[in-house]
Amino acid sequence: MHSLVQPNAWVVLRLPNESLKILQVAPNTRRIISLPKYGTFPSNLLIGRPYYKTYELLDRLPGHKDSSLRIVTASELHADTIAEENAATKSSQNANAGNDHDESIPLGGDGVEYQLVGPNNEVIMRSNRETIDSSAHQTLTMAEIEALKREGTDAGKDLIAKLMASHLGIDQKTAFSLAKYKLLKTKKYLRRFTVLPVDVPMLTRWIAEEKDTGKILELREEMLALVGSWANVHFASELPTQPNVAGGRWLVVDETGGLLVAALAERMDILHPVSPDDTISAEGEEAETPHYNDQPLATSNTLTLIHANAQPNISLLKYFSYDPTTASPPTRTPHPLSTHLHTLSWLQLISPSLDTTYSTSIPLLTPDELSSLKSGKRGTYYRKLRRHTRVKNIVSSTQAGNFDGLVVASHMDPVSILRHTIPLLRGGAQVSIYSPTIxxxxxxxxxxxxxxxxxxxxxxxxxxxALLQDTGPNSTSIRTSIPSADSNATTNSTPDQPLAPPPNPDTWPGSPDFPLNPTLLLSTSVQSCRLRPWQVLPGRTHPSMTGKGGAEGYLFTATRVVPARGRVEARGKFGKKRVELEGAGRVGGVGEGQGADGKNGEAIKREVDVGEIGKRDGEPMVKRQKSVSPALREEVEERLISDEETRGDEISREYQPTFKLTQ
Structure with missing residues (x-):
């Protein structure tokens, strides 16, 4: 992000009444910026100026239609705070010097008695029980106030001073009420504004306060931050040792006009245009960059936007100097989103052969054929060829999958969205879905x-x-679009049409009982977050009563997993535990052995570990060991059978041997 206001940049003007105004600073001397109730000034006065500065509209000079600007210093902005701190310092110094005041009636910094004090006799609040706030205390009439406003002397400060001087009950106000009264008049009459850069939180706040929040699904700043955090969106560059390995690729379904894309792009450091100074090398020479039309698509740190219309609705990205509809970029250097933002429709993702842009191939012309074309037709040919090549590359890279996450903010059914996007995610990818309703x-x-x-x-x-059987190791299914080597039959497939992929269990379309494969996502949760402003004052702490309502907003999060195929066997080192076989003694571990049930003296095989043979309490015992030879196993089985035959009469017929874990 630039530190100075650039030409054609969008800026935010914060007025004294906390309202926001977003406008574009065009480099034209005839371009006038108009602020209602404040005045007008040329836009060139802001170009090249730093952000976060407060400006004041000066009085118009004779013969001039517009006002000039003056930078307000920090000491002037915080004059009231500095005065209060100085007054408090002086009062503390007077108290230390032995000021003769009654300790039972503490005095504030303004020398007025307070009736509400703390346990340590500190000043908290003065009582305003006898204060009567009435319009009759203001001696200035509305006609006189309007006349002073039209005069507009000293940027409104004279009007504020006259309003306070003509108030009859100004001496009855407490320090808090006096500061509040002065702040209200300052917000209403002072002609000042602060220049701020356009970022995602500021744009979200402006839409929520000044525009229709329904266009952005009533997204708030804290919810946008939560969506990006749970999706693990971050900057991911190409690996220097493995440049062909792609990383940092996210799937996005955005129906907020591009606000969600902007929030994710800001986390990935591809939202704001590159400064022209960054294209200059260390030797002072400008680095050679290809034409903006010849920029290759990025393979990492990318956002793939899936939309439902012919063109994506990303109109809010214009506030960040990105407009894909313009024929040429407004600056010499291309915007990072021109190569890092990939857009495709649902039709191009699901059935690309039905899309005319993808299926209609553009024949390559020879240099002689190109030279024979007129300039207009030649430009149209290059534009169609670039669009066709870009769509093919985006569709092929998207269908290849291996995305790092999925972020959704849409009115569409999330089940239908996940049915086609979950197979494109890699194992461990994060899923984050926002909905205004739960x-x-x-x-x-x-x-x-x-x-x-x-x-x-x-x-x-x-x-x-059936799908698992088709994808098994003994499956005979092949791609239907690949003709047999012995067959002379011709197919209608063209080189531009993709081959039908082999069956994949992850692409299972679902059933009435299971709309989706429930083994592909784990750690699912639904949560909500809302930041509420509070008024924090002694004895008057409560939430702000002027907050805006609307939808609460909820977030679904999950983690993509890859289910194991086939039989799963657990192996490893087991703890030192013994398995007690009732009627046969103690056996340790898990392996192969025998136990008896007392029926005709026959022995029943049990899964026990066979090791060294010993005696405990007159019963055979097998100690646990890591490996057992076949000869030793047979010897153990014979001894167990012989021992059980001698004890068969003592075992009941209904007795069933069981296993118990003992320490």
Whole structure:
């Protein structure tokens, strides 16, 4: 982000009444910026000036239509705070010097008695019980106030001073009420504004206060931060040792006009345009950069936006100097989003052969054919060729998958979104879905609940089992678009059309009982977050009563996992525990052995570990050891059988041997 206001940049003007105004600073002497109730000034007065400065509109000079600007110093901005601190310092010095005041009636910094004190006799609040706030205390009439406003002397400070001087009850106000009264008049009449850069929190606050929040699904600053945090969106550059390895790729479904894309791009450091100074090398020479039309698509640190229309709705990105509809960029250096933001429609993702832009191939012309074309047709040819090549590259890279996360803010059913996007995520990818209402997210959480996952594992649907058989090691299924080597039949496939991918269990379309595969997402949760401003005053602490309502907003989070295929066997080192076989003694570990049930003296095989043979309490005992030879195993089995035959009469017929874990 630039530290100075650049030409054609969008800036935020914060007025004294805390209202925001976003406008573009065009480098034109005839471009006038108008602030209602404040005045007008040329836009060139802001170009090249630093951000976070407060300006004051001066009185118009004779013969001039517009006002000039003056930078307000920090000491002037905080004059009241500095005066209060100085007064408090002087009062403390007087108290230390032995000021003769009654200790039972403490005095404030303004020398006025207070009636509300703390346990240590400190000043908290003066009583305003006898204060009467009435419009009759103001001697200036509305006509006189309007006349002073039209005069506009000293940027409104004279008007504020006359209002306070003409107030009859100004001496009855407490320090807090006096400061509040002065602040209200300052916000109303003082002609000042602060220049701020446009960032995602400022843009969100401006839309929430000045525009329609329904266009951004009533997203708030804290919810935007929570969405990006749970999706683990961060800057990810290419590996220097492995430049071909792509990383930092996120899937986005955004129906907020580009606000969600802007929030994610700001985390990835690709939102703001590159400064022209960054293109100059250390030797002072400008680095050679390709034309903006010849910029290759980035392979890492990218956002892939899936939209439902012919063109994506990312109109809010214009406030960050990015407009994909312009024929040429406003600056010489291209915007980072021109190569790091990949857009494709749902049709291009699901059935690219049905999309005309993807399926209609552009024939390559020879240099002689290009030279014979007119300039207009030649430009149209290059534009179509670039669009076709870009769409093909984006579709192929998206269908390859291996994305690091999925972020959704849409009115669409999240189940239908995940049905086509979950297979594109790698293992360990984070899923973050925002919805202004909780009902769609609760239904989605039920799809991935533990009970539904257990039922799916124990009794998978027949369609899913058939898909697993097609993808097994003995499967004979091949890609349908690849003709047989012995066949002379021709197909309608073209080189531009992708081959049909082999069956994948992750792309299972679902069933009535299982809309989605519940084993693909774990750690699902639904949460909410809302930042509420509070008024913090002694005895008057409460939430702000002027806050704006609207939808609460909820967030669904989960982690993409890759289910294990086939049989899972657990192996490893076990703890030193022994398994007691009732009727046969103590056996340690887990392996292969025998036990008796007393039926006809026959022995029943049990899974026990076989090791060294010993005696304990007159019963055979097998100690646990790591490996057992076949000869030793047979010897143990014979001895166990012989021991059980001698004890068979003592064992009841209904006795069933069981295993118990003992220390």
């Amino acid at each position: 009902e769609p997210l609760v239904a989605l959480a039920d799809v991935y609940s533990t009970s539904r996952r257990t039922a799916f594992i124990q009794a998978p649907p027949e369609s899913f089992l």
